[in-house]
Amino acid sequence: MAPRKLAAGNWKMNGTLASLAEIGRLLADHPAPGCDVLICPPATLLHAMAASAQGKIAIGGQDCHAKTAGAHTGDIAAAQLRDAGASHVILGHSERRTDHAETDAQVAAKSVAAHEAGLVAVICVGETEAQRDAGQTLDVISAQLAGSVPDGATAANTVIAYEPVWAIGTGRTPTSDQIAEVHALMRERLSARFADGADMALLYGGSVKPGNAAEIFAIPHVNGALVGGASLKAEDFGPIIAALSAA
Numbered sequence: 001m002a003p004r005k006l007a008a009g010n011w012k013m014n015g016t017l018a019s020l021a022e023i024g025r026l027l028a029d030h031p032a033p034g035c036d037v038l039i040c041p042p043a044t045l046l047h048a049m050a051a052s053a054q055g056k057i058a059i060g061g062q063d064c065h066a067k068t069a070g071a072h073t074g075d076i077a078a079a080q081l082r083d084a085g086a087s088h089v090i091l092g093h094s095e096r097r098t099d100h101a102e103t104d105a106q107v108a109a110k111s112v113a114a115h116e117a118g119l120v121a122v123i124c125v126g127e128t129e130a131q132r133d134a135g136q137t138l139d140v141i142s143a144q145l146a147g148s149v150p151d152g153a154t155a156a157n158t159v160i161a162y163e164p165v166w167a168i169g170t171g172r173t174p175t176s177d178q179i180a181e182v183h184a185l186m187r188e189r190l191s192a193r194f195a196d197g198a199d200m201a202l203l204y205g206g207s208v209k210p211g212n213a214a215e216i217f218a219i220p221h222v223n224g225a226l227v228g229g230a231s232l233k234a235e236d237f238g239p240i241i242a243a244l245s246a247a
């Protein structure tokens with residue numbers, strides 16, 4: 001079974017109820033996309049977006065707590081995301097790893113919680129610019145994969161997103177060869193560790209736009225994208241979905 005293609009949007013801390021009109025536009029323009037489509041809005045919009053998506057676009061959270069319930073003000077449990085209509089959750093995004101000092105072990109624990117709640121964990125890895133400049137990229141990615149992806153990961157419950165920190169929101173992207181090098185490493189590591197690691201979907205994220213999507217989706221082992229800014233508007237995300245469908 002080949003990895004499923006996934007166009008994933010991360011709305012980060014953007015969007016209000018008025019933004020749900022974008023879902024209607026996406027459904028109108030891409031009624032039967034040739035790939036899975038996922039949008040991860042702020043938690044405030046999960047329930048309403050799930051209703052708007054009519055089961056045609058998957059909905060996800062942007063983080064979850066490792067525990068199932070308790071005194072954790074401001075946090076959300078994986079089962080609560082599922083209760084609100086989510087099927088996926090982004091974990092270990094660099095903005096969480098940096099702003100909230102999340103460790104690989106914490107990302108792995110959250111991933112286990114996500115799996116136990118029946119969610120697909122979209123686990124993010126990526127090097128900083130300093131690490132790339134120091135020639136450490138492959139070591140960093142290997143270590144993050146080993147530490148962040150739990151033993152129970154399968155192709156059905158886990159997606160890996162490679163997001164170079166320096167490419168996020170900057171308009172800069174790695175070369176195709178650089179993306180290919182990291183994705184080949186990830187495929188090799190996952191295939192060595194998991195029985196169905198060859199089927200685990202691997203996404204690229206970081207300044208994916210309508211204008212560069214087709215080139216990125218032609219890179220071996222790139223099965224889709226995790227898109228930030230360009231996922232907020234249907235007029236941008238739609239062409240990215242179309243490029244992935246055609247890839």
Ligand SMILES: O=C[C@H](O)COP(=O)(O)O
Pocket residue numbers: 010093163167168169170171205206207208226227228229230
């Ligand atoms: O989760 C998405 C990534 O951080 C990419 O964001 P961007 O497409 O705005 O660069």
